[in-house]
Structure formats: C-alpha cells, structure tokens
Amino acid sequence: MNYVILGASASGINAAKTLRELDQEAKITVISKDTQVYSRCMLHLVISDKREAGKIGFVDDDFMEANRVDWLSGKTVTGIDTDNKIVEYNDGKISYDKLLIATGASSAIPPIKNLREGKYVYSLRNIEDVHAIKERAAQVDKCVIIGAGLVGIDALEGLFKYNLDMSVAFMEKYLLDRQLDEHSAKLYTSKFEEKGVKFYPSASIQEIILDENGNATGVGFADGSVIDTEMVIVATGVKANADFLGENSDIAYDRGIIINDRCETSVKDVYAAGDVVGKNAIWPLAVKQGIVAATNMTGEAKDINDSFVLKNTMNFEGIPTVSLGMNNPVDDSYTVVTRKRGDYYKKFIYKDDVIYGAIMQGDISYVGVITYLIKNGISVPNLKDRIFDLGYADFFATKENGEYAYIV
Numbered sequence: 001m002n003y004v005i006l007g008a009s010a011s012g013i014n015a016a017k018t019l020r021e022l023d024q025e026a027k028i029t030v031i032s033k034d035t036q037v038y039s040r041c042m043l044h045l046v047i048s049d050k051r052e053a054g055k056i057g058f059v060d061d062d063f064m065e066a067n068r069v070d071w072l073s074g075k076t077v078t079g080i081d082t083d084n085k086i087v088e089y090n091d092g093k094i095s096y097d098k099l100l101i102a103t104g105a106s107s108a109i110p111p112i113k114n115l116r117e118g119k120y121v122y123s124l125r126n127i128e129d130v131h132a133i134k135e136r137a138a139q140v141d142k143c144v145i146i147g148a149g150l151v152g153i154d155a156l157e158g159l160f161k162y163n164l165d166m167s168v169a170f171m172e173k174y175l176l177d178r179q180l181d182e183h184s185a186k187l188y189t190s191k192f193e194e195k196g197v198k199f200y201p202s203a204s205i206q207e208i209i210l211d212e213n214g215n216a217t218g219v220g221f222a223d224g225s226v227i228d229t230e231m232v233i234v235a236t237g238v239k240a241n242a243d244f245l246g247e248n249s250d251i252a253y254d255r256g257i258i259i260n261d262r263c264e265t266s267v268k269d270v271y272a273a274g275d276v277v278g279k280n281a282i283w284p285l286a287v288k289q290g291i292v293a294a295t296n297m298t299g300e301a302k303d304i305n306d307s308f309v310l311k312n313t314m315n316f317e318g319i320p321t322v323s324l325g326m327n328n329p330v331d332d333s334y335t336v337v338t339r340k341r342g343d344y345y346k347k348f349i350y351k352d353d354v355i356y357g358a359i360m361q362g363d364i365s366y367v368g369v370i371t372y373l374i375k376n377g378i379s380v381p382n383l384k385d386r387i388f389d390l391g392y393a394d395f396f397a398t399k400e401n402g403e404y405a406y407i408v
Helices: 011-020 038-047 128-137 152-160 182-193 283-297 367-376 385-388
Strands: 001-006 028-033 069-075 077-081 088-091 092-095 098-101 105-106 121-122 144-147 165-169 198-200 203-209 216-221 226-228 232-234 237-240 268-272 312-316 319-325 335-341 344-349 354-361 395-397 405-406
Touching: 001 011, 001 216, 011 028, 011 098, 011 283, 038 121, 038 152, 069 216, 098 283, 098 405, 105 395, 121 128, 128 152, 152 165, 152 312, 165 216, 182 198, 182 312, 182 344, 182 354, 268 283, 319 367, 354 367, 354 385
Parallel strands: 001 028, 001 098, 028 069, 098 268, 121 232, 144 165, 144 232, 165 198
Antiparallel strands: 077 088, 088 092, 105 237, 203 216, 216 226, 312 319, 319 354, 335 344, 344 354, 395 405
16 A cells, blocks of 8 residues: 655654554655654744754654655645546655645735735744744844734744844734633733733734835834834734645635545545644644544544544743633623632633533643533533532542442
C-alpha cells in the first residue's frame, strides 16, 4: 500500500505514526511546506525566548527515520488528480493508493487597506513568522496587534520581553470573546493594562498608514484617529490551506474540506483531518482526526467518537482559565450562576439539571468532572444546590465486588 500524507503537523504526524503501527510493510510519504516538525501552539514562547526554535517539536528528531517515512519537506502542493490518484507539488508529482490531506490553515488577512502591501506587517502562524517578528521587535519601540483572540494575546505575551509600546485593536467588545465572557476577559485586560498595554475594543480599522517606502507607520480608524506604530501583527483568524483543490475539484468543500465521522472526504480513498476541515480543530481533536483517518486508510473501521471542541485552556499573567461549552447563554431558557472573589471566578450555564457551559478562572479544580458532564450532557440531580461543589466524590461508588467506579 502506498500512503501519501499532505502536512506535517498534529494530524499528519499522528496519522503517519498510526499508519506505521498498523501497516509495517506500507510505503508512507509525507509532503509538507514545513522543514521542521513543531507545535504552533508554542510559537509565542519562541518570541519570548522561553523556548528555542528547535525545541518546540512534539516528536523525536528521528521520527521520520524511525517510522520509515519518506519526508518531502519544503514542498508546496499545487494540485490533486483524484481520477489518476496523483499529487502534484512545486517540483514533482507522486502517486498514491490512499491520501490524507492535513495541510492545516493559514492566517486570514482581513480586507483592510494596505494590510497586504505594507512592510513590517506580520502574521503568527509559522516558525518563519516568529523569526521575522523577533528581528523587527528588537529594532523598534512600538507595535500594534490587530485581533484579540488566542493568537493575538499569545503574541502580546511573547512580545513583553521587548518592552515595546503595545496596542491591541479588535472588532469585538472584549478580548477572547469566543472563549470568555465579559467579566473573565476584564480580569486579563486589567492585568495587561497594568503592564502598559492599550486596548481598542469595537474598533473599526480603516487602513494601515504607510510611509513613502511602504513601511507601516500607523493604524487608522474610521473616525480618523491613528495609532502610531513601527510593526503590525495580524491575528484575525485562519483559513483552510486548500487552494490547491481548484474550483472544479470533486472533493467537497465549504470553508474547509467536508468529512464524515471516519474522516473520509467525498472522494474515495481521500481523507482529511485537522484545520483544513475548517472546524474549530483544537490540538487534541486534530490528533484524534489524524489517528482516525489513518486507521480507516488501512481498512479498519474507526469513527470520531469525541468531537467536543468547545474547550479552551489558557494561562495569561499567571491566572489559569478554562472555558467549556457555551460561554454565554443563547437564550433566556438557561440559568446563569456565578461566584466572584478577587482573581477567582466561576460561572455555570445550565438548564434542567444539565450543565451547558462553564468558565473557571483562578481555580480550575475538578475541571475534568465538569468537562465530562458538559461533553456528555449528563443530568445531575438537584444540580442547582450542588453546582459549585461538584467534584469526583459526587460520582464515586463501590461495586458489589469491592471495586471502585464512577457512576456517571
């Protein structure tokens, strides 16, 4: 069997590992733009020098050799001929029996005037972006980040090392609005403001101001105001890396490659996993998709039995936070309860003895229990009176044979 994997990140690497475990005789080829296997979740740590660029990998350096994988690194996929089972890349082509598309995603660039054309405008998605950001940050005094999601705030934390005049401009009412509510976001905002960061929420950015050399010198708003800057980092979301499919591809696509529970696409023998499928592919889910895809590629049946993606963990300024499920109620049928004390905050959203969302900030004890309850829609008797005190003991019992077990 001849397996080809496009992409060398969470999904692609775990797929290659699984394929080799299940098929010792197969030929496995990985094609990727990356020349290094690394975790994109750790890029901001390289900006701050808390990690070296070569120390953010998630597999051993000899992974490809140990798993007998042919790695065509530094290659750009240009097309897929699904009729003849051929992948074309910038300087060659390769045939396949089974194909996995795990090409990830790229930074989405919003339609702001001069944003694409301006010099010293960066995204934060690849290791090359990190090197460019670090080089510029060491030379200047001012930086503006556009976007206040997880990538934008990661970039902010990474840049504190350079003692820059930092500003963050974003369209939403408060930072991390997909993960947090207004109260939990306000705590992080206040901590960052204590370090001199200026926030511009609900911002309508009109253009990037350029000098005669095309260098970014400011961020202009619709009201005519301007933030002076010497570099801009764009962190406004991602788009699937699937341009190589072309408009006439038989592989179904809707803001990402469409897959079923076995990670199969609309074309036989073609699978997809990770950010390229256009969902909120947090790292654990991307890993699971890679494993599931590989298992089905070998002929064994395996479904994604855990697609819960509404879990986000963060730890900014030493304050851990976990958000689960919905962060705000979608209508009035839900009950919201909160507890607040200094840097401690807990919020639950529930209905009919079932928890649908939670935010735990400062103290994330028993987050495993709450995650399980939300993910599986478990009904908890008398939830209203117990919700802030749920722990492992609430679901602990002894079997008739004396063994311990959880009763959920």
